[in-house]
Amino acid sequence: MADNLIDYARWRGDLDFAERPFNDVDALVLATLSYIDLVGIVPNEAAGGTVGVGAALGELLERSGGDVTPYVRSLATIDAGYLKAVAESRRFGRLRIGRYVDVMDHDRAVQFAAVEVLLPPGSVMGCEGGVRYVSFRGTDLTLAGWREDFMLSFEVTGAQRLAANYLSRALEASATAGEPLMAGGHSKGGNLVSYAVAAMPKTLADHLLRCYSFDGPGLDGRVVERDARDAIGDRFVRYQPAYSVIGQLFDRADEPRTYVASTGSGMLQHDPLTWRVLPSGFVLTGGLDPDAAAFDAALDEWMGPVDMGERERFTNEFFDILSAGGPELTDVTSREGLPKVMTAANGASDQTKRLVWKLVECVVAKQAERTSDVVRRAYEGVVQSARNAASGLAVSLPRRQSHAE
Structure with a gap:
C-alpha cells in the first residue's frame, strides 16, 4: 500500500x-x-x-x-x-x-x-x-x-x-x-x-x-x-x-x-x-x-537567451504588478487584490501581459483535461483568449543549461 x-x-x-x-x-x-x-x-x-x-x-x-x-x-x-x-x-x-x-x-x-x-x-x-x-x-x-x-x-x-x-x-x-x-x-x-x-x-x-x-x-x-x-x-x-x-x-x-x-x-x-x-x-x-516534458519544452522555447539586464527588468516589472495586490501571494488572487493587479498590468509591456496570459492558458488547459465535458466547454473560451493573447510570445526568462555551458 x-x-x-x-x-x-x-x-x-x-x-x-x-x-x-x-x-x-x-x-x-x-x-x-x-x-x-x-x-x-x-x-x-x-x-x-x-x-x-x-x-x-x-x-x-x-x-x-x-x-x-x-x-x-x-x-x-x-x-x-x-x-x-x-x-x-x-x-x-x-x-x-x-x-x-x-x-x-x-x-x-x-x-x-x-x-x-x-x-x-x-x-x-x-x-x-x-x-x-x-x-x-x-x-x-x-x-x-x-x-x-x-x-x-x-x-x-x-x-x-x-x-x-x-x-x-x-x-x-x-x-x-x-x-x-x-x-x-x-x-x-x-x-x-x-x-x-x-x-x-x-x-x-x-x-x-x-x-x-x-x-x-x-x-x-x-x-x-x-x-x-x-x-x-x-x-x-x-x-x-x-x-x-x-x-x-x-x-x-x-x-x-x-x-x-x-x-x-x-x-x-x-x-x-x-x-x-x-x-x-x-x-x-x-x-x-x-x-x-511538453511544458518544459515550451518553457525552453519561450525562454530565449537574453542578457542579465533584460532578465532583471522583466522580473521587476512583473512583480511590481503583482505587488499592487498586496505583499502576499494570496493577496494577488483575492477579491480586493486582483482588480488592483489588473489595473497595474495596464501599463505593462506587451511581453509581460502576454506572459500572464500564456501562464493562464497552460494552467487552465491542464486543469480542463481533468474535468467533465461540461466544465471543459466552459473553459474553452478562456483558453482560446489566452492563446490568442500569447501568440508569438518569446518570454525573457533563462533557458535550461547544459552542463557544459
Missing part, C-alpha cells in the same frame, strides 16, 4: 532510527520542518541549545488551536494532522532541533529560513555517532520570496548567500563535534542546498554526508559556475515528481535525478505531501510525465 508523508509518519512512527536506519523519505520529512514558523519555540543560533521536535510541534499545535495555516510558510498542504503525526512518533518526535533562523526583508526581496535537526548515534547506516541535518526552507507565500526565485536567473540572491554562510557555520560546528552533516530542502530550499554546497570551503566538504534537493530549481550556469554535484558528486541527490516544473528550471539535463509518483494533478505535484511513499521508501516512476 502506498500513501503520503502522513501515513509514513504513522507507519514508521513506532520505529526509531536504530531499528530502521535513516532513508530518503526521512530526509523529506525533515526538509518540511523548515516550512513551519518556529519563532519563539525553537532556539535561534545566538541563543544556542535545542528542543525536542515533539515538544516544539506540540507547542505550536497548542498555540494554533488546531488551525496551523498561519504558521505554515508554504503552499504545501502541511496541516495539523501531519504535524501531529510527526510530533507523536518515536521516530521524529524524539529528535532535537535548534539553530533556527528566519529572515524576511521585503525591501531587498530576501526570504530565508533554516533549522538544524540532530539525529542520535546509529541513526544513519555506516555512522556510529550522531548526524546533523540542516533543513532549508523553500519559497513561502510572500511575493518577496517569489520575486527572489526569479532573481535566480540574473544574480546570486540574498537567500543563497545566507544559506552558504549558514551551512559553513553548521559544518564547522559539526566538524568540531565529530558528527557528519546532511542538508536538504524542498523547492527553493533545494536550490539553496545546491548553492551553499557549491560555495562552501573545500576543507569542509569531507564533513558532508549527503545532500538533497526535492524538486528544487538548479543553478543557472551563466550566474554561477558550479553546483552541488560539482562539489560533492553523487552525494548530492535530486528527487522530482513525475510532473515537475519547478525542479526542471535551470536544469542540467545530464545530472541524475529520481522521479517520484504523486497523487497530485499537474503542477500540484510540487507539493511534497502529494508524493507517494511506502514504508521503505518513495514510490518511483519511470521518468518525467509527457505533459510535463
